[in-house]
Amino acid sequence: MPRTPKPRTPRSHWLLLGLVLLAICGLLGLDVLLSRAGTPSTPSGSRQFVPPTAFDNGSVIDPREPTVRTVPPRAVALTFAEGPDPQWTPQVLEALARHQVHATFFVTGAQAARNPGLVREIVEAGHEIGNHTLTRTDLRQAGSQRIQLELQSTDLALAGAAGITTTLAQPPYLTSGSLDGAAWNSLLRIGNHGHQVVVPDRDSQDWRGQDTEAVLAAATPRDDRGTVLLMHDTAGADMVAALDRLLPELKNTGRQVDSVGATFGLPVTAVPAGLLDRVAGSLFVGVVVLSAWLADALRALLWAAAALGILRTVFVLVLAPIQRWRSRRWTPPWQISQRVGVIVPAYNEQAGIASTVRTILASDHPVEVIVVDDGSTDRTAEIVDRLRGRHPHLRLIRQRNAGKAAALNAGLAAARSELVVVVDGDTILEPDAVSRMVAHFTNPSVGAVSGNVKVGNRGNMLGRWQHIEYVIGFNLDRRVYEMLGCTPTIPGALGAFRRSAVLAVGGVSDDTLAEDTDLTMALERDGWHMAYEEHAISWTEAPATTGQLWKQRYRWCYGTLQAAWKHRRAVLERGPGGRLGRLGLPYLLVFQVVLQVIAPVVDVAAFFALFTAEAWTFGLTWLGFLAMQLLPGIIAFRMDGERLRPLWALPLQQVVYRQLMYLVVVQSVITALAGARLPWQKLDRRGQLTPARR
Structure with missing residues (x-):
């Protein structure tokens, strides 16, 4: 058999990116040098040897x-x-x-x-x-x-x-x-x-x-x-x-x-x-003009990025509290009592699968747990099989490794209920999570419901940064998306779906690496509304190393870009699909892609601006930007019932963690432009997940 070629992953772009940033630093450094006004020294008063x-x-x-x-x-x-x-x-x-x-x-x-x-x-x-x-x-x-x-x-x-x-x-x-x-x-x-x-x-x-x-x-x-x-x-x-x-x-x-x-x-x-001086002088003038133009452009870009950041903050601070107020006033017109199928796609999840299954079975709503073992090479299937003997509502489906989308489709085919909940194999559920999500299906227009996914392993700095990101970024954005009626993602870590609606759009597609985002967009384009239930809480094991974090976020971002491109025609549609195309996709691309791509260059420009006459202005702007992050952070943590103590790591997150996220987005965009197709990247689990104290 001929060998399957390895996925083409561009690497030279890092060298190119480094050279571009080096050139930008050089031009900005030249602009700073030429912009700094000299300072006069005090004459000594001695006129010895002066005619x-x-x-x-x-x-x-x-x-x-x-x-x-x-x-x-x-x-x-x-x-x-x-x-x-x-x-x-x-x-x-x-x-x-x-x-x-x-x-x-x-x-x-x-x-x-x-x-x-x-x-x-x-x-x-x-x-x-x-x-x-x-x-x-x-x-x-x-x-x-x-x-x-x-x-x-x-x-x-x-x-x-x-x-x-x-x-x-x-x-x-x-x-x-x-x-x-x-x-x-x-x-x-x-x-x-x-x-x-x-x-x-x-x-x-x-x-x-x-x-x-x-x-x-x-x-x-x-x-x-x-x-x-x-x-x-x-x-x-x-x-x-x-x-x-x-x-x-x-x-x-x-x-x-x-x-x-x-x-x-x-x-x-x-x-x-002379000719040589003219040529050298023309090159010098060209470089100086370019450096001045670049400095002005990047400073304008810095102000534009700050303005967009302020706009997003205002947007979130206005819409998120309204969404919370509306969600607290809403009560389901009746209780849904039918048994709900909970699908758990699992591949090499031996570290945490037992805890995941036990917490699902402990739900206060009747459930049937369907674990789909996607060709695991560890003891995942053995552990589930052992649990199955004690739990009649636990089923195990084994298949050859075909990817998460195939595992979810196998679970959907095996489910006996109209309402299904999808849970990752490294997730722990609160007992009322399922009942709170399925209550939203009393509204016949709702096709899927997002739960509130929280980071459980937040003891170290990396986990704490991800905890802040989940609360301030993901959960606040979900509130905004629900208010606008354009939710782009029902997370695979905890999401509830109408089975018939999912099957009507062709099931879970493997066209992208973000199968949950792809499915959510497909449902909205089919006319379904999405909901967010903040009290349906699950705990996930976040990546414990920067390498694992890179793999996860790279897949997320690349998959999101794939899904956005796949559903780009939503901008021409009506109803929920039109709102997704004209509100959700621009919001997603501007704040999660465009700003991230330009952020390294903007940060470089802001750094060099500190050495100019506008140093105080840019310094205060950066402090204002930090304060602008802190205010939504406090509100988001309060809304999620979280303690404020982890926010002390927010300034350091802006300096260190944010740079890593920049590079992830840049890598994803370049990979997408290069037309490369990434394989599914399995994360290593340590099985040390316990619900964090809030």
Whole structure:
């Protein structure tokens, strides 16, 4: 016989995902680096070795000589720094054009790379470009390598943006009044890289956010000496308004306003960049633009995710209490006394099958237990067979291993009752669970009822996290789904069904790995309503290791995606099927798939945002998100009659457990897109399940 090929499971996607996240981290790290504003150091006051002419008034210093050119009398060399800014630089250019004045724009490499079109616009308008370092770093305490990096990176950005390099540099936070020994040493290092340094002697103080009158007063020269005026094309509307008034006033007083090169008579201030510099500069500009776009997009995505989280929280907090109030007021019009078949599909469940069967037989409602042994290789069938001798309403069906769906169908075929309950082979039932669920079938429109599945082995941290997830996630969502009439899943761990309704839709299908979700959706599309009974409680043994948890959730998520795709046409239907398609499936896909897929990237963006000027905003947003999880948690635990003590693990769950769930969803989505078909993944049971104290 030819060997059956192993299921094709894509593995290279983890490498791809890792590379994508690494690239995102690199781009976000670059954006953080370029976004961080430098901080000025305090001048020492010592002017040893500094030429006196350098701090008398505005000047251009060539540190290679060194020579100091002072500004001519009644001349104003107009400079702008820290741009280009997409909002204010165009308005500055318009003002300069109105008054027919040229200026020198000392741009940062970060802003030049982010706004290459503005750099070209400045050059095309006849203005000069100067180097203001890459990140507005105070160069007084910078070493030679840092200065080289700051200047060459900015020149690279200029080469990529406008095809030029500049001979002019203006170190941030430097004026003639603050020129001390440390600053002079940094100027000498700047000269080693071929730049002349422009030292302003008048600062308009527009960066302080002062009004127009204050900016105008600070920018206006006090005497006939020449001046190098420093303004900032990032300062805002008051700066533009002050500039519009300042330029005609300076001209009316006989002052000559021009760029640095024209004012000082410099023959060359910009040179064409070489081909290699242009290519490298274009790549640099492209990477910076991409990093800025990515940072903005991910921050917008972060806010969108937070908004969706808030929306879901509000949705749950409004609908869940209403559902609970309605369920408590509801009483069945009559008691159903007929015996109910309880189907237990079992495969290698020797650890807990005896406890499961005993608790079902102890139900306060008449039951017939049908254990379907699906080709177990352990003692499962032997244990059930031994119990059968003491319990006349216990039946054992043996079959070759064919999967859970086949086992359920065998149980349905053997059942003698119209109402059946499905219980997993690792589940313990409360005595009143069956009676509470079957009471809902007094409503002839109800086709299936979901019980309340709880985690029994919650003693360790992993079990406690799953307990929180079951109570806050699954059970709250079931209340919402019932209110909306679009329940996507009646859990196989504890669910009740009309046998005739299940048979009418073709029984339990093996098309997906989430046979319970597939069956529930099929029933709704056939016109049946689903119900949720919070007091029908069962205890399940949750996976005890991360490996087992991964296998279970991988199967759940992948199977849910399969079921959603299979029943996608429900969006066009009416009745319960239409509500499933237009409400249930979008809710399921948005909150359990889409948000989970984007969550790792959003978390990375939030982490890098902590190193920006918006750190407090994002930090408070994360704390708010945690509080947003805690409030529904408290309400959900109260509704389920649970103690609040396990909620202390909620913050750690958001940091650790949530990341594992992200990866599960990502793996499931990629597997689904790759078209792989997964085998059923049996979990290892330890048989240590006991009902937890609530």
